Amino acid sequence: EAGVTQFPSHSVIEKGQTVTLRCDPISGHDNLYWYRRVMGKEIKFLLHFVKESKQDESGMPNNRFLAERTGGTYSTLKVQPAELEDSGVYFCASSHRQGASYEQYFGPGTRLTVT
Amino acid sequence: RKEVEQDPGPFNVPEGATVAFNCTYSNSASQSFFWYRQDCRKEPKLLMSVYSSGNEDGRFTAQLNRASQYISLLIRDSKLSDSATYLCVVSGISGAGSYQLTFGKGTKLSVIP
Numbered sequence: 001e002a003g004v005t006q007f008p009s010h011s012v013i014e015k016g017q018t019v020t021l022r023c024d025p026i027s028g029h030d031n032l033y034w035y036r037r038v039m040g041k042e043i044k045f046l047l048h049f050v051k052e053s054k055q056d057e058s059g060m061p062n063n064r065f066l067a068e069r070t071g072g073t074y075s076t077l078k079v080q081p082a083e084l085e086d087s088g089v090y091f092c093a094s095s096h097r098q099g100a101s102y103e104q105y106f107g108p109g110t111r112l113t114v115t
Numbered sequence: 116r117k118e119v120e121q122d123p124g125p126f127n128v129p130e131g132a133t134v135a136f137n138c139t140y141s142n143s144a145s146q147s148f149f150w151y152r153q154d155c156r157k158e159p160k161l162l163m164s165v166y167s168s169g170n171e172d173g174r175f176t177a178q179l180n181r182a183s184q185y186i187s188l189l190i191r192d193s194k195l196s197d198s199a200t201y202l203c204v205v206s207g208i209s210g211a212g213s214y215q216l217t218f219g220k221g222t223k224l225s226v227i228p
Contacts, residue, residue: 004158033215042119043159043202045215056213091158093216100146100206100214106158 002026004107006092012113018080021110025074025094032075033104034067038088049075050098082114116141121203124222132193136222138186138203148179150188151202153221159202193226200224
């Protein structure tokens with residue numbers, strides 16, 4: 001079974017540019033999560049999709065971040081315009097069911113550097 | 116106060132040593148508890164879930180004390196391959212009805228030959 005995949009693995013952009021990150025969850029997983037780790041900080045929750053619907057986007061930093069999951073399959077996270085503080089590693093995770101005890105499987109992450 | 120606090124580390128231990136990690140969490144409504152392992156520049160991977168009764172998986176033993184809001188992980192007979200960052204993670208339902216994971220900053224373990 002293929003795991004969670006993310007693209008690109010690395011992205012270096014200039015402040016003010018736009019970047020779109022993609023996540024393909026494990027096939028059949030309705031729940032898709034985005035997390036972010038900023039350097040020196042802990043991994044933090046950004047948002048949660050159930051199929052194509054946003055269940056919880058309380059962790060999104062501001063309106064420069066837009067996440068979509070059209071069709072309930074893969075998801076994109078767009079940052080526009082990017083700021084220096086957006087640099088970090090963006091992880092996507094998926095789970096088959098929703099619940100505190102269900103394992104979330106993480107993708108390898110996208111390392112974003114804004115210069 | 117951080118939601119999940121861990122030992123600052125790093126821990127540098129010789130092969131064969133026993134090492135213990137501690138973690139406290141602030142949200143008493145947290146429902147599930149985990150230890151994740153993260154290798155350098157890799158994704159976090161679930162090491163084990165943690166239960167109040169305590170649970171063991173080979174050389175790894177995890178314990179949860181809900182009254183003290185304290186979680187521990189014990190690694191016996193450390194191997195070189197245990198070198199990684201260990202993340203204490205809790206899960207509970209958010210106000211929006213989502214089961215999001217809340218992570219500690221992690222404790223780095225280096226097992227030395």
